[in-house]
Amino acid sequence: MFVKKLLYSLSFIVVFILSIVSCTKIRTTEIGSDVIPPVDNVTVFDTVLEIQSEIIPLADSTRMRDTGTHALGIMQDPSFGITSGEVYLQLLAQLSSGSPIKQPFGPPDSILGLDSVVLSLRYRSLYGDSNAMENLKVFEIDQSSGFRDSSLGYLISQPSFAANNLLGQKSFTFSSFNDSLIYLRANDTVKTVNEIRIPLDNSFGLRLMSYDSTIYKSDTNFNSQFRGFAIKADEGSAAKRAMAYISLIDGGTRLTFHYRKKVNNAADTVVTEFVFRNKANANLISRNNSGTPYAANLATGTGTNQSELYLQSTPGSVAMLSIPGLSGLSNRLVYRAALIAERLDGLEDNYFNEPSVMFLDAVNTDPGGSGYYTIPKSFITSATNVLKYEPAQFGGILKNNKYEFDLTRYVQGIVTDGDPSYPLRLYAPYITRPVLYGTSTTYTMNIATPVTRGRIIVGGGANTTKKLRLYIVYSRI
Incomplete structure (x- = not known):
């Protein structure tokens, strides 16, 4: 009797695993990223996709209203x-x-x-x-x-x-x-x-x-x-x-x-x-920024894959990112996909520290499209957080000298559902207004406040030691 019960339990587990692994149509909203199986290179694998990155000035149309916190003074930052x-x-x-x-x-x-x-x-x-x-x-x-x-x-x-x-x-x-x-x-x-x-x-x-x-x-x-x-x-x-x-x-x-x-x-x-x-x-x-490392970074930004990305809050800069290998990635079960940006040392970082939050969104390259989207399927709105989303879950808070953005559902949608792979923007806006993906709703958010506060240098796609990258943990289907 004991043997029969054991065989029945084992058969149930095998059927359950096969039902997941053999599925070719994955509902991305049902795949969590809290529990990630260990990489064993037998059933669970990992890979790193290269990211092309360049820094450009952030086009800014910020207006300061009476309710905003106003910046007063002169600040000389040797890096920026x-x-x-x-x-x-x-x-x-x-x-x-x-x-x-x-x-x-x-x-x-x-x-x-x-x-x-x-x-x-x-x-x-x-x-x-x-x-x-x-x-x-x-x-x-x-x-x-x-x-x-x-x-x-x-x-x-x-x-x-x-x-x-x-x-x-x-x-x-x-x-x-x-x-x-x-x-x-x-x-x-x-x-x-x-x-x-x-x-x-x-x-x-x-x-x-x-x-x-x-x-x-x-x-x-x-x-x-x-x-x-x-x-x-x-x-x-x-x-x-x-x-x-x-x-x-x-x-x-x-x-x-x-x-x-x-x-x-x-x-x-x-x-x-x-x-x-x-x-x-x-x-x-x-x-x-005349004569600063930041100015040199901006001057060499357009059309190149940079090793350093100088990111300054509004009015400042934005890193434009593309992930060439993402659109051709085969179908697979994605347990975790994280865009990782690591901090580099700048001058006088002890005085001039990082923005309160960094943000990531997508460039609308759809036919006839313009503007920007929230990250498809990975960006979730929040009615309780003052930022109107949860950066602790989505990413954007510096931890252990790096940023990690959870793109699991975004990547799963690309490899399984054939969703588009968009260029991305990494930046620290005082205010931003992307369109909620899949809707026509402009979603206004105050992110890096107060205005002018925060700057950071992170490794770009060409950095040899702290490379900007997309890290993926997956199983084959």
Whole structure:
């Protein structure tokens, strides 16, 4: 009896294995990649496909909206060059019952004097060397600049707006931005953190305080007298080594007037604040890679298979990849297919580290097609992740000095279903809008945030020690 049961169990296992191995039509969505059998070169094999790679500039149409985190400063990276971030914004008197306060300072004849006027910016984080020391300058935006409220946001590549009237400046060590600050606010002592405070000239404050109710009656009238602020890092700063990131929509970004006025026939210390309550903002980013290894990498990129790929987040670069051997691969059961990119050492990587996430998508080369697809069958959307997909599963997070992208279902679809093999893009976009493969839906994602943060060098297809490659574990059918 025992022998019969044993034979029955063994026969069931054999039939089950044969039913899988002999199948010529594999439903790729049913093949997982969590459990991969060991390669024994008897029933389970592995292979590596070569990848052709080249680096090119990333065409960019990024717009910074009011809700985005804005980059401010100058960052000199010996591998990738100089990045500059300028911030433009308008701050307005607070509303009362939905309308601007007609005279936010009260009757002009009640004002006894202005003690100080301070521009505060809500600090969020930094990228680069925390010991950077930069002089931040605040200018008045010229009336002729064309700067205005924009619900779409300005392109980060927009040329600088004219701003020539210097209102104030202050030098900072970037590591101090998250220090605790204590200052007087009217008759109270205030303790705060994550606040960049730049004192402005009192003559500017008195000018705004002198405007009558006609000017403050509407934002349009006020803008006709004062267009807003331009904040820039001085190119002559002592150590231009980092980028600071600020939030405009947080209450910590404001213009504060500390002044004295008559209240009930007695002198009192008063505070009035202007806040960011419209969409008049811009974050203008410029890159200069002249004379850097990155510039040399870009110059030799087009039409060659490169050994090094210099990948810079928006506005930056993109690696264009092709896998010639994939379209001719025979039908097989694919247990695992991973695109592997290994990190190479760059200059001062300890200060200028990798993007938070790298992304991989496909170039639409279908007849009459254009644009980009998410990776067919391998890219899965997510309703719970803020990125709208799961990079821990799909790939894109640096681990053990390499990136691995799971292309198992994509490769299975090519070898079994005859799906197209597309050129691929490896990059770190601030925002990207590929079409979900198999649909007409544009899928907008914010990937590598905040803007300008992150860069990395990885081995390309021609690298002899850390080759970019597609690794496949499979069984024959």
